[in-house]
Each structure stands twice: as structure tokens, then as C-alpha cells.
Amino acid sequence: MTDRSETASITVKRMNKGDGFSYPILWEHSFAGLQKALREIPDLHPSRVCVVADSTVADLYLEEVLDALDGWVPTLESFVFPAGEESKNLATVSDIYQVLVAKHFDRKDLLVALGGGVTGDLAGFAAATYLRGIDFIQVPTTLLAQVDSSVGGKTGVDFQKYKNMVGAFHQPRLVYMNMSVLRTLPENQFVSGMGEVIKTALIRDAELFRYLDENRAAVKAREPAAMIHVIRACCEVKAAVVEEDPTERGIRGILNYGHTLGHAVEKCSGFSLLHGQCVGIGMIGASWLSLRRGGIPEEAFRKICEVCLFYGLPDSVSGLTPEEIVEASKSDKKMEGGKIKFILLHQIGDAYIDKNVSDSELLDAAAVLCR
Ligand SMILES: NC(=O)c1ccc[n+]([C@@H]2O[C@H](COP(=O)([O-])OP(=O)(O)OC[C@H]3O[C@@H](n4cnc5c(N)ncnc54)[C@H](O)[C@@H]3O)[C@@H](O)[C@H]2O)c1
Ligand SMILES: O=C(O)C(=O)C[C@@H](O)[C@H](O)[C@H](O)COP(=O)(O)O
């Protein structure tokens, strides 16, 4: 088994293909090395830096991050918004633009996304669009952001209650993780992150799935060695998929495992359920359909349910009907040429994209989730 228990770095690379990019992903135990990591990035010479954080993360870590950056640039700003998915909208992006305009940020300046996926998506989208694109870095502080959202350059906001309806692909220049921040992460947010961890294992890393199954106590207790192993494994999978297909023309779609039904549940719940919890619910539906299609055996389906439940993920949702979940799935952006894009499993660790899932199959899968 690969030893991923040491902190280290990997590099996301895609060069000379027209949309080339390359950036390091670093695992550290404090914010102290952030300035050095930034100074090592060639051609990154901002005069102004704005750290974007939500209210909770700002209270916990903003000062430490500003201290870590002290002395690097003449102008160091911060922008703080109310924590929660409700802030992931164009109004907050507009508020970020206002600060950037007021402080005369130019094309060479930099945004720092300090926080979870909401902050990364928002700050990344502001960076993608302000002056037609400025640099940004990701400093992820939730498990979900460390295993998924900080890598790969999907940025954006919700629009009229539709998830991520407006956005852009814009790769960060650096992903810097301070692993110690996981100590303050509330349990429900940890569980939400585990939704994306299990997703990653199911789509491309059977060995990681076994690790999650066999090291339950260590992972659940957030033991540092187990966390580094899990987070590195997820970043390796994500980096590999994104390098292959940065703008989701094809294979990147597998990162959406559990999201077709998951995003629909998230929308129908009025965002009262967390993203990773909804992905967990959606994965049960997608795994059930994989079983029915003869992709995975009954035993694998049971094991997926068992592992999801062990890590605290829900396997069903109350108060919703299968019909409304299907309706919401079909009005999400998963449709291509009138067909829904659904991700299924050949086996644990091997996902594929299927564009032939019928309405009745979708309805049956949604019915499995409604109790
Ligand atoms: N761009 C992508 O590739 C991608 C991938 C997955 C998810 N997402 C998006 O990410 C979002 C979910 O991200 P999230 O789960 O990180 O949510 P989040 O950013 O809202 O963070 C969750 C909560 O945890 C708090 N928090 C963050 N770090 C903390 C810490 N170290 N200690 C204590 N509290 C902390 C935040 O203040 C917030 O209240 C969704 O909008 C989802 O659509 C994007
Ligand atoms: O990076 C990707 O690609 C993903 O699909 C990762 C997902 O976990 C994430 O939730 C993403 O934001 C979903 O993308 P969307 O295009 O379906 O909104």
C-alpha cells in the first residue's frame, strides 16, 4: 500500500495543451510557511493581496494568515462574508469586486481563498472574472475543501437556488493546507467532507475505499496520519482527473458521482442539508442503480451503504418525494442534449458516465432515497 502518511506535496500539471497550468498542493501543520510558498511561485509578484474568508473562519484564522503574509506586499486587505451556502451568490461576488475596485487591485494582484468550499468557489469566481481574471490561491480549512473543492479550478455561485449555475474554470496558483485547522471543524462538517472522500474512493481508488473500511476508528477520530493519508489520496485522484480533462468535456464528469441526485436533494432541502451529506444520499441512489444495472454485486452495494452510514452520512431523506427529486435533477445542469448525465460504477474504484438512464430508472433510484 502506498505510504501517504507523511506531509509532502504533489503538483497538478497540465502544460503545453493550450490551457496549460501547473500548481503545487502542499500539506503543512501551520500557516507559517505560506509566505515562503508564495514567494516560490514564479511570475507571482502582486502589490495587493486580499484574503477572503467567511465570518467563522475569519474569527478563527484570519489574523494568523494575515500575520503569515505580513511584509510580503505593500497592501494586505481582507474581505469577510457571513458563513454558509446562502452567501454563495452573485451579491457576495459583487461585494468582493467593490473592495477590489476601491483598493485599486490590478491584473497582477492576488486573492486568497481562506476557508471551505463556499469561500473557494466564491473567491475563485471573483478572481476568474475581476479584470477578466487575476490570480488566486486556495487555503482550504474544511475536510471537503482539502479533499475536493480546492483542487481543480471549478469556481462559481448558486443562482436562483440552482447549484453552481454560474461559474468559470479558473485554476489556483497554489493549494496550501494547514492540517491543524481540522481540529476546530465541527463534526457535521467533517461528515460532509467524508461524503466527498467516499465518492473519490468509489470512482477511482478501490485501495482508498479499503483503507476507509479497515481504518474506521483512526479516520473517524481524525488521527493526523490517517487524515494525511486520506487527503493525499483524494488530491491525487482529483489532480489526475483534472489534468486529463480540466474543463469537463468528458472523464471529469466522474467527479460528479452522487451529485445528480445529490444536488437535487440539496436544492429541494432548501440547502438545509450540507453538500457532502447530499452527495452521500446521491451516492446511495447511484450505487443502487449500479447494482440494478448489474455493475456492482449486492455485497459491494451493502458495503458502500455500511461505510457511508459508519461515517455518519445519511442514506435517505425525509419530507421529499421521488418526483420532486427527479424534477430538480432534470432542471439542474446535468442535462446534455435532453439526456441526463449520470455516473455509475462498474465496480468499486471504477466509475463511468452513462447518458442512457431512463426517467423510470431515475425515479426508482430517487424512491430508494425517500423514506
Ligand atoms: N469547486 C469544487 O470543485 C467543489 C467541490 C466540492 C464542493 N464544492 C462546493 O463547496 C461547498 C461546500 O464546502 P464546505 O463543506 O467546505 O462548506 P463551507 O465553506 O460553507 O464550510 C462549512 C462551514 O465550516 C466552517 N469552517 C470552515 N473551516 C473551519 C474550521 N477549520 N474550523 C471550524 N469551522 C470551519 C465555515 O465557516 C462554514 O460554516 C458547496 O457550495 C459545494 O457546492 C465545490
Ligand atoms: O471538480 C469537479 O469536477 C466536481 O464535480 C467536484 C464536485 O464535488 C463539486 O461538488 C462540483 O462543484 C460539482 O460541480 P457541478 O459542475 O456539478 O456543479
Ligand SMILES: [Zn+2]
Ligand atoms: Zn461535490
